[in-house]
Amino acid sequence: xxxxxxxxxxxxxxxxxxxxxxxxxxxxxxxxxxxxxxxxxxxxxxxxxxxxxxxxxxxxxxxxxxxxxxxxxxxxxxxxxxxxxxxxxxxxxxxxxxxxxxxxxxxxxxxxxxxxxxxxxxxxxxxxxxxxxxxxxxxxxxxxxxxxxxxxxxxxxxxxxxxxxxxxxxxxxxxxxxxxxxxxxxxxxxxxxxxxxxxxxxxxxxxxxxxxxxxxxxxxxxxxxxxxxxxxxxxxxxxxxxxxxxxxxxxxxxxxxxxxxxxxxxxxxxxxxxxxxxxxxxxxxxxxxxxxxxxxxxxxxxxxxxxxxxxxxxxxxxxxxxxxxxxxxxxxxxxxxxxxxxxxxxxxxxxxxxxxxxxxxxxxxxxxxxxxxxxxxxxxxxxxxxxxxxxxxxxxxxxxxxxxxxxxxxxxxxxxxxxxxxxxxxxxxxxxxxxxxxxxxxxxxxxxxxxxxxxxxxxx
Ligand code: GLY
Ligand code: MN
Ligand code: MN
Numbered sequence: 001x002x003x004x005x006x007x008x009x010x011x012x013x014x015x016x017x018x019x020x021x022x023x024x025x026x027x028x029x030x031x032x033x034x035x036x037x038x039x040x041x042x043x044x045x046x047x048x049x050x051x052x053x054x055x056x057x058x059x060x061x062x063x064x065x066x067x068x069x070x071x072x073x074x075x076x077x078x079x080x081x082x083x084x085x086x087x088x089x090x091x092x093x094x095x096x097x098x099x100x101x102x103x104x105x106x107x108x109x110x111x112x113x114x115x116x117x118x119x120x121x122x123x124x125x126x127x128x129x130x131x132x133x134x135x136x137x138x139x140x141x142x143x144x145x146x147x148x149x150x151x152x153x154x155x156x157x158x159x160x161x162x163x164x165x166x167x168x169x170x171x172x173x174x175x176x177x178x179x180x181x182x183x184x185x186x187x188x189x190x191x192x193x194x195x196x197x198x199x200x201x202x203x204x205x206x207x208x209x210x211x212x213x214x215x216x217x218x219x220x221x222x223x224x225x226x227x228x229x230x231x232x233x234x235x236x237x238x239x240x241x242x243x244x245x246x247x248x249x250x251x252x253x254x255x256x257x258x259x260x261x262x263x264x265x266x267x268x269x270x271x272x273x274x275x276x277x278x279x280x281x282x283x284x285x286x287x288x289x290x291x292x293x294x295x296x297x298x299x300x301x302x303x304x305x306x307x308x309x310x311x312x313x314x315x316x317x318x319x320x321x322x323x324x325x326x327x328x329x330x331x332x333x334x335x336x337x338x339x340x341x342x343x344x345x346x347x348x349x350x351x352x353x354x355x356x357x358x359x360x361x362x363x364x365x366x367x368x369x370x371x372x373x374x375x376x377x378x379x380x381x382x383x384x385x386x387x388x389x390x391x392x393x394x395x396x397x398x399x400x401x402x403x404x405x406x407x408x409x410x411x412x413x414x415x416x417x418x419x420x421x422x423x424x425x426x427x428x429x430x431x432x433x434x435x436x437x438x439x440x441x442x443x444x445x446x447x448x449x450x451x452x453x454x455x456x457x458x459x460x
Pocket of ligand 2: 259342
């Protein structure tokens with residue numbers, strides 16, 4: 001458990017957040033923090049991460065706690081540390097001290113929670129021990145993988161409406177996560193010339209994050225096989241002709257995330273084919289970021305990325321045809337199969353524990369089109385939203401070797417020409433972009449992304 005003083009201004013922010021929630025719902029909400037999941041015995045646990053909805057209103061990553069929010073009031077439910085805990089964990093703050101720290105109005109032992117459940121809404125926490133407890137206490141299923149219903153759905157919608165845009169306290173945290181992530185990527189580039197394995201570059205990057213007393217906001221991807229979209233293996237040797245794709249983000253102690261990808265040549269020099277494709281992806285990245293402003297439809301930004309990629313691939317002779325027509329037939333998705341990005345906040349893919357409730361404007365649903373099905377955000381943008389922009393190019397064997405895909409797209413892909421780009425398995429360029437009143441601000445802009453500067457950062 002974190003022992004730290006919460007600043008007066010953060011307590012004020014927490015108060016404001018719960019007052020805003022009170023303006024949206026007229027029933028109590030109980031949010032559980034979650035608990036440490038044991039690995040092999042109770043005291044050896046997986047790293048603990050408090051539920052993001054809890055963190056948003058409580059501000060501290062407490063374990064085995066719950067908060068009850070009603071009419072702007074905060075009641076904290078948690079047990080005092082057990083007498084033996086000081087032996088193993090040192091002196092821990094009492095419930096009353098923690099309550100003061102987060103500006104709670106009342107603090108009670110966990111056992112009293114069952115007297116305060118009436119008419120209360122909740123949201124499922126991911127760990128099984130906690131969602132089982134939620135279900136038992138509330139006498140209804142509260143399941144992490146099922147969409148919330150009834151008052152739980154009302155609560156979810158209210159929280160989404162608050163967490164969609166970030167207040168100043170959140171932005172301070174998000175900027176810290178972004179700054180450390182930039183430093184981590186620079187360290188990864190600098191470590192590459194001497195590294196023999198992907199694992200060594202990962203260690204250099206995560207070392208920076210750990211040294212800032214932060215954690216990663218998702219499992220790092222550091223791989224020469226960038227065509228495996230969520231590759232979580234680090235054993236491959238680094239060969240001079242490889243591109244290394246690093247998707248690594250920091251998370252602050254309070255749980256706020258960054259999500260950044262860079263792709264660099266292991267040798268410090270892009271081959272001409274790698275540079276050509278890199279510049280197509282970068283053009284999509286820059287064009288999309290230039291279009292981010294309040295009112296812009298994120299779905300249109302995705303289609304813009306698809307169009308720029310299709311144009312670039314036509315110019316390189318990999319695709320043939322009119323770029324707009326190619327996008328309409330999803331030919332771009334052969335090489336760019338995922339969405340242009342997602343919401344970012346207390347989580348990478350912020351609030352995706354609620355399915356598409358946060359990502360999709362009410363009344364909109366996911367498309368089943370190959371080129372649109374993985375679009376995670378489909379809303380008009382508003383000031384205060386933080387989104388990622390992450391176009392990519394991948395040669396995924398499961399897509400490109402599929403017989404149906406081959407026959408559907410046989411006339412629009414120049415397979416012979418494509419084979420000349422065999423040294424480009426996966427490229428992604430990802431930045432974190434805040435929507436502002438006037439347009440946008442790239443929180444991760446301090447990390448260069450043009451090919452020449454990337455080469456210099458790797459080589460120096
Ligand atoms: N790091 C996961 C993603 O970019 O969505
Ligand atoms: Mn992302
Ligand atoms: Mn990412």
